[in-house]
Amino acid sequence: xxxxxxxDRNIPVRPDLDQLKHQAKDxxxxxxxNDAAAIEEFTTYHPKQIEPADAILxxxxxxxxxxxxxxxxxxxxxxxxxxxxxxxxxxxxxRELVTKHPNLIHENARATEKCxxxxxxxxxxxxxxxxxxKMLAEMGATDFExxxxxxxxxxxxxxxxxxxxxxxxxLPPDGALGGTAYTLSESGTAFALRAGARVVDENGKRxxxxxxxxxxxxxxPTAKHAxxxxxxxxxxxxxxxxxxxxxxxxxxxxxxxxxxxxSVLNRTFTHEEIYPPDLGCHDEVLAxxxxxxxxxxxxxxCVDYDEFEIAEWLIxxxxxxxxxxAVEANGFGGHTPLFCTVVSQxxxxxxxxxxxxxxxxxxLLLNHGADVSIRASLRKKLHPGYAPKYDVENWYExxxxxxxxxxxxxxxxxxxxxxxxxxxxxTI
Numbered sequence: 001x002x003x004x005x006x007x008d009r010n011i012p013v014r015p016d017l018d019q020l021k022h023q024a025k026d027x028x029x030x031x032x033x034n035d036a037a038a039i040e041e042f043t044t045y046h047p048k049q050i051e052p053a054d055a056i057l058x059x060x061x062x063x064x065x066x067x068x069x070x071x072x073x074x075x076x077x078x079x080x081x082x083x084x085x086x087x088x089x090x091x092x093x094x095r096e097l098v099t100k101h102p103n104l105i106h107e108n109a110r111a112t113e114k115c116x117x118x119x120x121x122x123x124x125x126x127x128x129x130x131x132x133x134k135m136l137a138e139m140g141a142t143d144f145e146x147x148x149x150x151x152x153x154x155x156x157x158x159x160x161x162x163x164x165x166x167x168x169x170x171l172p173p174d175g176a177l178g179g180t181a182y183t184l185s186e187s188g189t190a191f192a193l194r195a196g197a198r199v200v201d202e203n204g205k206r207x208x209x210x211x212x213x214x215x216x217x218x219x220x221p222t223a224k225h226a227x228x229x230x231x232x233x234x235x236x237x238x239x240x241x242x243x244x245x246x247x248x249x250x251x252x253x254x255x256x257x258x259x260x261x262x263s264v265l266n267r268t269f270t271h272e273e274i275y276p277p278d279l280g281c282h283d284e285v286l287a288x289x290x291x292x293x294x295x296x297x298x299x300x301x302c303v304d305y306d307e308f309e310i311a312e313w314l315i316x317x318x319x320x321x322x323x324x325x326a327v328e329a330n331g332f333g334g335h336t337p338l339f340c341t342v343v344s345q346x347x348x349x350x351x352x353x354x355x356x357x358x359x360x361x362x363x364l365l366l367n368h369g370a371d372v373s374i375r376a377s378l379r380k381k382l383h384p385g386y387a388p389k390y391d392v393e394n395w396y397e398x399x400x401x402x403x404x405x406x407x408x409x410x411x412x413x414x415x416x417x418x419x420x421x422x423x424x425x426x427t428i
Contacts, residue, residue: 002030002035002037008389009067009068011068011111013117014083015076015079015083017084020064024061025060028055032053032055044067069112070112078104078111079109081097082094082104083109086123086124086129086132087127089132091135094132094135105136105139105140118147119141121133121141121144122143122147123150125151125154125156128159129159145167148163149179151163153179153180154183155186155187155188157187160188171195172192172195175207176192178212184223184224186222189226189227198234199231199234200235206236206280210238210279210281213227214274214287217288219345221249225248225250228247232248242257242298243269243298246301247305251309254310254313264298265298265320266297268297268326269297270294274293274296285383285384286383288345289344289345290304290348290415291339291340291343291344292378292379297319297323298319299319300325300335300336300337300340304344304345315368321336321370322336322374323336323337324336324376325376332378332379333377334376335376335378335403335406336370336371337361338371338374338403339376339406341420342362342407342421342424343380347415347416350417351413351416362419362420362423366423366424373402375402376400377397377399377401378397378398378406380398380411390412391411403424404421404425
């Protein structure tokens, strides 16, 4: 049985050269020990056929670099050195590296074919390294538009304004709001709109990426509300629905809906009502969420969108904390909001970023009588953006489970809240 694990072979935003050196040595050690998993990785990525006993460190380094999607070990070292210099805001070190290796200025900083942080100037824009950006521009960097987009979506507005000026202050192209929508950058959206980005075209057709705001894996309620309000203030007509009122953070609009139709508090909403196709929204997999939201109530939505104030308001108005999601033709559904506290997108970010865990939604629901014994059947497939670390190819089915069992059995633990499960377990 192999005790070697290749792990997640994706170059991180800030790669650690020492860690990579240790990984190469570890790969070599396990190859020489005839470890099956190590030999599989080695033979898959090394361009030559080499007997395990004949492998040397340089071979392991090359195989490791290729496994990460980098053409060679020296190129991987260059990427680490360059990125480290940018993070340290070391103008001299960046200049020396680019002068010695001119190709670096146009290649992705992480040396991989796909790298959303882009070449060095764009990479520096993510961090607001203005002096490095100006120097790279003087040295021949050409990725101004990408750098501007990255600065805006990261909320580096001084940098975005500088790059906009270097470009001659052009009107942003249609689609310029996409990056800031994905990261829910309120300041980036405001900058793009000030620069002239359009939310509708000359015929009134929607340009604003409302679908991205609703479907992004990011969670920042305050920023989401502000972005949608900016779209509306700049001419985009948003649908007058209870779900959109929730997305906008508009309790005043929700109150109007409840006054007109009190059943809004506990009725279920279809996937299309939550993610309107006419706003560009997609299917259930591409709409990033934890516990499935199709056929759920406003209270379910509050949990996955981190809308705590609205959740409190809904409960105060009479929303049923044990309201069950609609059950679809194959028998999946019927889960309560408590299930959403156990597996959710906010949980993902708490776990992924190593933030302090909290379970305020679980506590709120339990304090108002959430029934921990309710069972439901759920099915889940992750958004393709979670590959390759997590399985995004297969549907997973969880039959007749409680909220606690849903968390215990869920296949991607990064979405699971241990504190929520502990609170639920105490009530059993």
